[in-house]
Amino acid sequence: MDSSETWNKDAVAAIVDSLRHAPGALLRILRRVxxxxxxxxxxxxxxxxxxxxxxxxxxxxxxxxxxxxxxxxPARNVIRLCRAESCQAxxxxxxxxxxRGRLGVGFGETTSDREFALEAVYCLGNCxxxxxxxxxxxxLGRLTPKTFDDALESLVRR
Amino acid sequence: xxxxxxxxxxxxxDSGALSLGADSVAAAxxxxxxxxxxxxKLIRTGSRGLYWLEPMVEVEIAGVRLAYGPVGSADVPSxxxxxxxxxxxxxxxxxxxxxxxxxxxARQHRIVFARAGVTDPLSVDDYxxxxxxxxxxxxxxxxxxxxxxxxxxxxxxxxxGAAFPAGIKWKTTLEQADQTKYVVCxxxxxxxxxFADRMLMEGDPLLLIEGMTIxxxxxxxxxxxIYLRSEYPHALRTLxxxxxxxxxxxxxxxxxxxxxxxxxxxxxxxxxxxxxxEETAMLESLEGKRGMVRYKPPVPAVAGxxxxxxxxxxxxxxxxVPAIIEHGGEAYNQLGVGRSRGTIPxxxxxxxxxxGLVEVSFGLSLRELIYDFGGGTRSGRPLRAVQVGGPLGAxxxxxxxxxxxxxxxxxxxxGLLGHGGVVVFDDTVDLARMARYAMEFCxxxxxxxxxxxxxxxxxxxxxxxxxxxxxxxxxxxxxxxxELCDTMAAGSLCALGGLTPMPVMSALRHFPEDFxxxxxxxxxx
Numbered sequence: 150m151d152s153s154e155t156w157n158k159d160a161v162a163a164i165v166d167s168l169r170h171a172p173g174a175l176l177r178i179l180r181r182v183x184x185x186x187x188x189x190x191x192x193x194x195x196x197x198x199x200x201x202x203x204x205x206x207x208x209x210x211x212x213x214x215x216x217x218x219x220x221x222x223p224a225r226n227v228i229r230l231c232r233a234e235s236c237q238a239x240x241x242x243x244x245x246x247x248x249r250g251r252l253g254v255g256f257g258e259t260t261s262d263r264e265f266a267l268e269a270v271y272c273l274g275n276c277x278x279x280x281x282x283x284x285x286x287x288x289l290g291r292l293t294p295k296t297f298d299d300a301l302e303s304l305v306r307r
Numbered sequence: 308x309x310x311x312x313x314x315x316x317x318x319x320x321d322s323g324a325l326s327l328g329a330d331s332v333a334a335a336x337x338x339x340x341x342x343x344x345x346x347x348k349l350i351r352t353g354s355r356g357l358y359w360l361e362p363m364v365e366v367e368i369a370g371v372r373l374a375y376g377p378v379g380s381a382d383v384p385s386x387x388x389x390x391x392x393x394x395x396x397x398x399x400x401x402x403x404x405x406x407x408x409x410x411x412x413a414r415q416h417r418i419v420f421a422r423a424g425v426t427d428p429l430s431v432d433d434y435x436x437x438x439x440x441x442x443x444x445x446x447x448x449x450x451x452x453x454x455x456x457x458x459x460x461x462x463x464x465x466x467x468g469a470a471f472p473a474g475i476k477w478k479t480t481l482e483q484a485d486q487t488k489y490v491v492c493x494x495x496x497x498x499x500x501x502f503a504d505r506m507l508m509e510g511d512p513l514l515l516i517e518g519m520t521i522x523x524x525x526x527x528x529x530x531x532x533i534y535l536r537s538e539y540p541h542a543l544r545t546l547x548x549x550x551x552x553x554x555x556x557x558x559x560x561x562x563x564x565x566x567x568x569x570x571x572x573x574x575x576x577x578x579x580x581x582x583x584x585e586e587t588a589m590l591e592s593l594e595g596k597r598g599m600v601r602y603k604p605p606v607p608a609v610a611g612x613x614x615x616x617x618x619x620x621x622x623x624x625x626x627x628v629p630a631i632i633e634h635g636g637e638a639y640n641q642l643g644v645g646r647s648r649g650t651i652p653x654x655x656x657x658x659x660x661x662x663g664l665v666e667v668s669f670g671l672s673l674r675e676l677i678y679d680f681g682g683g684t685r686s687g688r689p690l691r692a693v694q695v696g697g698p699l700g701a702x703x704x705x706x707x708x709x710x711x712x713x714x715x716x717x718x719x720x721x722g723l724l725g726h727g728g729v730v731v732f733d734d735t736v737d738l739a740r741m742a743r744y745a746m747e748f749c750x751x752x753x754x755x756x757x758x759x760x761x762x763x764x765x766x767x768x769x770x771x772x773x774x775x776x777x778x779x780x781x782x783x784x785x786x787x788x789x790e791l792c793d794t795m796a797a798g799s800l801c802a803l804g805g806l807t808p809m810p811v812m813s814a815l816r817h818f819p820e821d822f823x824x825x826x827x828x829x830x831x832x
Contacts, residue, residue: 172613173575173595180537180576214597214754215578217537233499233748234694234741235730238657239685271581271698271748272499273538276656276728277358277663278323286540290326 156190165200174201175211179218188219224259224266225306228252229283232269235276240293244280247294251301314347314392317365317372319424321354321509322541323502328379329362335380336364339387347392353510355424356664357411365406366391372425374406375399411680416642417666418650419626420503423510429548431556434513440558442629446521447566449632451481454525458628460636462648467493467584467621468696468725468802470647470714473628476618479608480526483616490522490531491593491612491619495577495584497536498697500728503652504622506664508535508542511626512549513558518625520563520570521632522618529569532612534589536577546574581698581752585801586619588754599754600801621726623652644670647713657694657730660685667712674708677731688733692818694741696725698748699806701813702738721813723806738818739778742811743771749807759795760804767791767811778823785815785822 164181168174178197182189189212198208212218230236230245249255252265259266275281278290282297284304289296318333319325333349340347357363363376364386375386378401389399396402403409406424426433434440446454459474480488492515496504507515519531535543550572553559561569575593577583583592587601590612611617627649631639639649647669653676656662660682667676673693677683684690692702701722703710710720717724732741746767755761770791774784792808799805820826 172573173593175595176578176592177575177595180578183578211595211597215580217577217579231499234698234744235500235656235728237741237744238730238732238736270538271751272497272501274496274502274505275323275326276500276502276654276730277356278326278361279656279662281326288322288326288541290323 156186156193158193158196160185161190161193161196162200165197169200175203175208179212179215183218187223188221191220222263224263226265226285227268227283228265228285228301229268229270229273230256231271231273231275231279231281232256233272233276235272236280239279241280244282244292244294244297248282248297251298314345315350315367316347316392317350317352317367319354319362320351320541321361321424321506322539323358323506324354324361324363325541327361327377331380332362332364332378332383335383336386339383343387345387345392350427352426353423353428354506354664355406355412356420356506357409357661358663359661360403360409363403363406366396368392368394368396372406374403374409375401376403377401411661411663411665414680415666416650416668418630418639419507419514419623419652420511420664420666422514423506423664426511428510428512428545429552431513431552431558434511438633439513439629440517442632443517443520443558443564446524446632447564447568449524451525451527454521454632455481457632457636458525461627461631461639462636462643462646463624463627463631463639464647464714465620466623466627466651466726467586468498468723470724473620473624476608476620477522477525479606480528480616480618483609485616487615488526488528489612489615489617490519490526490528491590491607491617492519492531492533492622492625493584493586493589493619494533494535494539494542494622495589496539496622496726497581497584498699498726498728500656500694500697500730501654501726502656503654503664503727505539505542507622507626508539509545512542512545513553514626514629515622516550516553516559516572518628519572520559521628522620522625523570524563524568526616526618528618529571531570531572532593533572533574534577534583534593535574536583537579543574543576550574580754581748582754582801582803585803588801589619590617597754599756602800623726642668644668644711644713645715647715651712651724651727653712653727653729655681655729655731658684658686658690658733659731669711669713671712672708673703673710673712673729676712676729677708681731684731684733686733686735688735690731691734692732692736692738692741692814694730694732694810695728696723697728698745699723699802699809700725700728701809702741702817703813704817707817721816722809738814738821739771739775742814742822743768743775745807745810745814746771749803753803757799757801757804759798760807763791763795763804764807767795767807771811774822778821780823785824788815
């Protein structure tokens with residue numbers, strides 16, 4: 150990780166403060182930090198641990214368990230493609246080949262300029278409109294290489 | 308006054324419809340109406356589940372809802388041109404006639420999904436006008452044991468996948484002396500090929516709230532939690548808004564309908580972990596921990612969330628309860644076959660011409676579901692395999708399509724019905740690759756507690772890579788694969804490690820030729 154990455158310590162402290170007494174507080178706090186900051190900066194973990202009177206190991210254990218939690222800053226554009234069975238039955242693998250070629254990255258990778266990240270997801274609940282994907286939070290269905298390219302064009306953040 | 312002046316137009320805001328452009332269709336309708344100076348009332352509904360027709364637009368004329376679909380925003384001017392808002396619409400290529408009479412709907416028996424796609428999911432008044440909260444009204448006048456008795460009489464079994472009798476679970480929780488109990492809804496609908504929970508939460512969320520409130524009254528719990536997967540942001544928005552609406556109208560809160568009884572609901576969002584759909588892993592996650600499976604006993608009905616007695620059910624199980632309480636358990640028990648009573652919302656997906664939600668009484672055959680409702684494969688090629696019950700369900704060949712939708716029939720056939728997802732594959736599918744995928748999925752999603760699941764799944768994927776690379780002489784590797792699957796099935800605490808062998812071994816059993824064996828080896832168990 151780039152050591153110059155900054156993160157908003159006050160924002161994390163405010164989240165910890167607002168949720169520390171909620172039932173199951175740790176997951177809620179991590180969820181909110183992820184949603185608000187787009188990632189969970191590693192230096193935030195001791196802060197959360199202190200706020201909840203937990204060990205850093207316990208907090209690290211939870212933060213590293215769940216697939217949603219990012220530990221590096223997010224790319225400007227996040228593309229998620231479903232790779233589960235229903236989407237596979239309608240050409241998800243061919244679509245994935247197209248998208249990998251188009252973005253120049255594989256699943257779990259980010260372009261070196263941090264413009265695009267490609268993520269695999271296992272079911273978006275849009276199986277009746279397979280193949281499905283998400284571009285910057287926008288759910289898409291019945292994707293083809295052509296409709297993917299069109300959607301990317303309109304949804305990309307420049 | 309022209310009849311168009313009072314036209315009501317319905318456009319879904321179900322996330323499936325949104326993924327196909329429903330928002331731009333709604334915007335185009337509003338713009339075109341305004342351009343023509345026509346006043347329209349635009350209501351955003353859930354989906355009826357006829358996804359091959361989404362985005363499906365409906366217009367109410369003289370009390371009948373006429374449907375059009377699939378509508379793109381480019382079709383909107385021509386819809387207006389055809390007079391689709393007038394008392395006698397001129398006809399349009401996308402016209403489907405009365406929505407209720409579309410064959411895909413008319414043949415269903417909808418109890419849980421009666422309102423989805425019909426009403427405004429955020430409107431308490433709409434819910435009441437369509438028969439909502441009648442079950443709750445009855446439940447408020449009943450002792451807890453009587454409510455549990457009706458659920459037991461209905462023979463309602465958990466719709467999440469395990470099919471455990473809800474009445475027994477509720478009775479166990481009711482009998483616990485603890486003053487603090489919880490109602491927990493498992494809305495971590497992670498099984499690929501399933502989307503009924505999402506559709507219900509987006510299309511008729513008050514039904515879930517009513518069902519959970521009845522459960523709270525039955526067992527004596529004042530707090531409920533909905534554990535929702537993070538992949539469902541639209542469902543989260545809908546639930547958050549509708550819980551606030553229900554609180555404002557006194558259907559939730561510290562004095563439910565003026566009864567003096569409290570029931571509050573909280574939505575907790577997961578963070579992308581399939582294992583958290585397993586009930587004990589979900590409890591750990593709700594407690595803020597890693598989603599690791601717990602040993603049972605104690606069962607959650609005795610010691611569940613935060614160690615308290617907890618009723619845990621799937622979205623569809625809770626959503627089945629209001630009708631059971633309103634009409635009595637016996638009426639529900641009249642439907643179905645064998646020990647599978649009532650209706651089941653099936654979800655038809657994959658390579659199928661008419662994918663979507665099909666709620667029917669138990670007893671329908673897979674063939675009727677896939678051909679009569681689904682219209683066969685979308686590609687038009689021969690059907691080769693069907694996976695039923697999500698990523699842990701078996702693959703069945705075309706020769707087994709007479710299998711009836713019934714928990715016991717599926718168990719006997721070496722499969723499971725699970726959460727009711729049915730994924731269709733045509734003859735281009737490679738079952739050895741699907742078996743490899745099952746192992747890979749297990750490796751990605753294993754919580755790591757049990758060695759056979761944590762390590763066996765990775766070894767299984769490697770093993771299947773070798774089988775795929777060397778299909779000519781795969782015999783020895785396949786014996787090893789069988790042994791590994793035995794170990795995983797017998798040595799895992801929960802269904803993930805325990806059932807990953809099911810798609811793998813069913814693929815090998817029914818499609819041996821894809822693994823480099825002669826087709827004649829099909830009989831080998």
